[in-house]
Amino acid sequence: NAGVMQNPRHLVRRRGQEARLRCSPMKGHSHVYWYRQLPEEGLKFMVYLQKENIIDESGMPKERFSAEFPKEGPSILRIQQVVRGDSAAYFCASSPRQLRNTGELFFGEGSRLTVL
Amino acid sequence: GESVGLHLPTLSVQEGDNSIINCAYSNSASDYFIWYKQESGKGPQFIIDIRSNMDKRQGQRVTVLLNKTVKHLSLQIAATQPGDSAVYFCAENPNTGTASKLTFGTGTRLQVTL
Numbered sequence: 001n002a003g004v005m006q007n008p009r010h011l012v013r014r015r016g017q018e019a020r021l022r023c024s025p026m027k028g029h030s031h032v033y034w035y036r037q038l039p040e041e042g043l044k045f046m047v048y049l050q051k052e053n054i055i056d057e058s059g060m061p062k063e064r065f066s067a068e069f070p071k072e073g074p075s076i077l078r079i080q081q082v083v084r085g086d087s088a089a090y091f092c093a094s095s096p097r098q099l100r101n102t103g104e105l106f107f108g109e110g111s112r113l114t115v116l
Numbered sequence: 117g118e119s120v121g122l123h124l125p126t127l128s129v130q131e132g133d134n135s136i137i138n139c140a141y142s143n144s145a146s147d148y149f150i151w152y153k154q155e156s157g158k159g160p161q162f163i164i165d166i167r168s169n170m171d172k173r174q175g176q177r178v179t180v181l182l183n184k185t186v187k188h189l190s191l192q193i194a195a196t197q198p199g200d201s202a203v204y205f206c207a208e209n210p211n212t213g214t215a216s217k218l219t220f221g222t223g224t225r226l227q228v229t230l
Binding site for chain 2: 041044048091098100104110
């Protein structure tokens with residue numbers, strides 16, 4: 001059973017370009033979470049999605065950032081008109097159900113975005 | 117402007133000794149507390165969790181202690197090995213129902229010396 005797959009692992013963009021980060025959850029998992037991590041810092045929640053629905057986007061900037069998890073295909077985190085401050089590692093995690101009575105998320109290896 | 121990252125607190129432990137990593141959490145309503153391990157260049161990996169109605173839980177070589185009075189969580193690693201070198205994060209789950217998510221602490225770097 002493959003784990004959470006993220007791609008690309010590394011992405012370099014110039015200021016003003018768009019970045020698209022993809023996440024395929026573990027088989028059978030329909031809940032996806034995106035977290036952002038700056039160097040030497042903890043993980044900051046961005047958005048929580050279920051298939052075709054955004055459940056909680058309270059951690060995502062209102063401008064330039066969007067996320068989706070279509071019925072078919074991976075979840076995508078999209079950053080438009082990137083700025084240097086967007087440089088970070090973006091982690092996707094999945095779970096088979098809502099996080100009631102548990103704390104176990106399955107994380108991918110992350111996508112490291114560098115904005116020049 | 118550009119943000120500056122904080123340096124993670126670091127705990128250095130000799131191989132074979134026990135490690136204790138501490139964490140203060142913020143939400144007294146949180147129902148689950150979890151420890152994650154993140155090795156360099158990798159994603160976080162679940163270690164152990166504990167429910168708020170417990171004060172201790174043991175796993176293989178790891179023990180988590182919860183003190184709700186002072187909102188403190190600790191992870192004890194017995195007989196620390198070089199493979200334990202990583203950054204350790206505590207996380208809390210307020211268990212708010214359909215929108216539950218994990219909130220992570222800042223992390224502690226564990227360095228195991230030979």
